[in-house]
Amino acid sequence: MKKIVYFVLPVLGTLLLNAGCQNKEVDPGTTFKNDLLKKTTGPAVVGDRIEFAYAIGTLEGDLKDVRAEASIAGGKGTGFSGFSWYTDRSTGVDKPVQTAADTVTNGAVSTASIIDVSKNKAVTLRYYYYPSEEGKGKDVSFLFIGTSSTGKEVAIQSPAYRISRMSMKRSLVLTDGAKAYVSLADMAVYSKAEVEQNNLASKIDFVYIYRPTLGSGNFAFGHALVAPSNADYLKDVSLPTGLPKTRTAIDKRVDVKDAQLRNTAGFDVYIDDVDLEQTTFPSAADYAYGLAADQGAFVKTADGAYAAYVYVNAVNNTTKSMTISIKQIKLK
Amino acid sequence: MKPKRFPLFLGLMALIGLLSCGKEPVDEAGLLITGRTQCYMTFFDLLGSDHRTVLVSGQTVIDTTALTVTAVAKFGTNMERVKPYCSVVTDAIVEPTMGIWTDYTQAQKYTVVSGNRQVRKTYTVTVTVQK
Numbered sequence: 001m002k003k004i005v006y007f008v009l010p011v012l013g014t015l016l017l018n019a020g021c022q023n024k025e026v027d028p029g030t031t032f033k034n035d036l037l038k039k040t041t042g043p044a045v046v047g048d049r050i051e052f053a054y055a056i057g058t059l060e061g062d063l064k065d066v067r068a069e070a071s072i073a074g075g076k077g078t079g080f081s082g083f084s085w086y087t088d089r090s091t092g093v094d095k096p097v098q099t100a101a102d103t104v105t106n107g108a109v110s111t112a113s114i115i116d117v118s119k120n121k122a123v124t125l126r127y128y129y130y131p132s133e134e135g136k137g138k139d140v141s142f143l144f145i146g147t148s149s150t151g152k153e154v155a156i157q158s159p160a161y162r163i164s165r166m167s168m169k170r171s172l173v174l175t176d177g178a179k180a181y182v183s184l185a186d187m188a189v190y191s192k193a194e195v196e197q198n199n200l201a202s203k204i205d206f207v208y209i210y211r212p213t214l215g216s217g218n219f220a221f222g223h224a225l226v227a228p229s230n231a232d233y234l235k236d237v238s239l240p241t242g243l244p245k246t247r248t249a250i251d252k253r254v255d256v257k258d259a260q261l262r263n264t265a266g267f268d269v270y271i272d273d274v275d276l277e278q279t280t281f282p283s284a285a286d287y288a289y290g291l292a293a294d295q296g297a298f299v300k301t302a303d304g305a306y307a308a309y310v311y312v313n314a315v316n317n318t319t320k321s322m323t324i325s326i327k328q329i330k331l332k
Numbered sequence: 333m334k335p336k337r338f339p340l341f342l343g344l345m346a347l348i349g350l351l352s353c354g355k356e357p358v359d360e361a362g363l364l365i366t367g368r369t370q371c372y373m374t375f376f377d378l379l380g381s382d383h384r385t386v387l388v389s390g391q392t393v394i395d396t397t398a399l400t401v402t403a404v405a406k407f408g409t410n411m412e413r414v415k416p417y418c419s420v421v422t423d424a425i426v427e428p429t430m431g432i433w434t435d436y437t438q439a440q441k442y443t444v445v446s447g448n449r450q451v452r453k454t455y456t457v458t459v460t461v462q463k
Binding site: 214215216217219220221251252253254255282283284285287289290295 | 380381382383384406407408410412413433435462463
């Protein structure tokens with residue numbers, strides 16, 4: 001009996017091992033497939049774009065064209081890019097390869113035709129969607145459709161994405177004594193003359209000043225945003241006629257580096273609608289001073305109509321200027 | 333060990349075990365009440381809305397006899413919205429709790445309570461702004 005066991009067990013083990021190691025056939029399911037990836041992680045804000053990677057591949061025939069149908073028509077720039085991307089193995093840098101042409105957008109529908117179909121049996125195309133003013137506060141979704149030369153179609157429906165209610169303006173240049181008057185309602189910077197000529201005094205929420213030092217002890221002060229209510233810091237400024245002394249709440253931050261306002265890769269912090277809607281301003285100051293690049297301030301207009309985050313992109317002590325970007329939301 | 337002594341040893345161990353399971357005294361906040369009687373503040377700081385210190389370095393004085401803290405805030409500090417922090421001697425606590433936005437345009441009072449919760453010393457914190 002023992003001899004039989006010694007003989008049978010190794011044979012059984014070898015059989016099991018062989019069975020476990022057998023290659024399994026991969027069932028491709030269908031011969032024409034597609035998939036979708038949303039690459040953008042931040043909120044969909046007017047003035048920025050959201051990016052999708054739409055992948056299609058076929059085992060029968062060739063890829064013919066792709067179509068994307070947005071539930072709300074996008075703004076200028078919406079549509080497919082003609083390029084797919086690959087990562088260069090030696091450098092690690094992403095490089096584009098043209099895989100599509102005739103990229104056209106008509107209303108909410110964008111199309112593109114695949115080129116070099118004999119080698120492009122599977123491609124991943126980029127689709128950019130620029131939220132429009134009409135879409136603010138609404139949900140948008142996308143239907144992507146791919147067509148092959150055999151007449152087959154594949155489609156994939158994206159989830160719904162909320163388009164932010166925020167408005168965004170990048171790279172506004174403020175200059176001390178010149179373009180120094182900021183209106184959150186207009187998301188614009190004005191000079192004293194412009195404020196007076198266009199009767200904009202009631203719209204001005206804060207003034208930009210640059211003073212290297214201030215006070216009897218010549219204390220460091222630097223680049224500052226000051227509400228018209230603050231007489232101390234604006235006493236040497238000739239304000240526009242009729243500028244009301246409104247107390248804009250200004251709350252300085254040094255650690256909120258919003259990726260969209262910064263407009264550079266490598267940052268993944270985003271201010272979304274809820275941040276501006278729910279930011280409270282108890283005992284906030286009516287000024288923020290000592291501002292440097294990458295810092296900013298949460299701001300709320302005196303009438304409570306707008307909340308905003310003012311991000312400092314750059315400061316220049318020589319030209320007494322500061323470049324800012326703003327995300328603003330209407331509260332009432 | 334002799335056989336008769338073994339049950340005695342076991343009993344003794346059980347007694348020690350029981351005693352060690354006794355509840356440690358804690359206060360209403362669940363903090364351990366210890367035997368320490370020391371009661372003083374060792375460090376004080378004040379943060380602005382940007383969560384950076386607003387105090388001028390080297391100007392903070394903690395007088396543990398007069399029970400006062402005096403400090404100087406940087407020019408331009410909004411004293412209506414600052415957040416105080418302090419360090420105290422081992423096991424002591426501070427009432428009311430620091431670390432919340434506070435109006436420091438007026439002097440503020442904080443009581444340091446010793447580890448045994450028997451000694452209480454109230455400090456007056458005064459911060460002036462550079463002008």
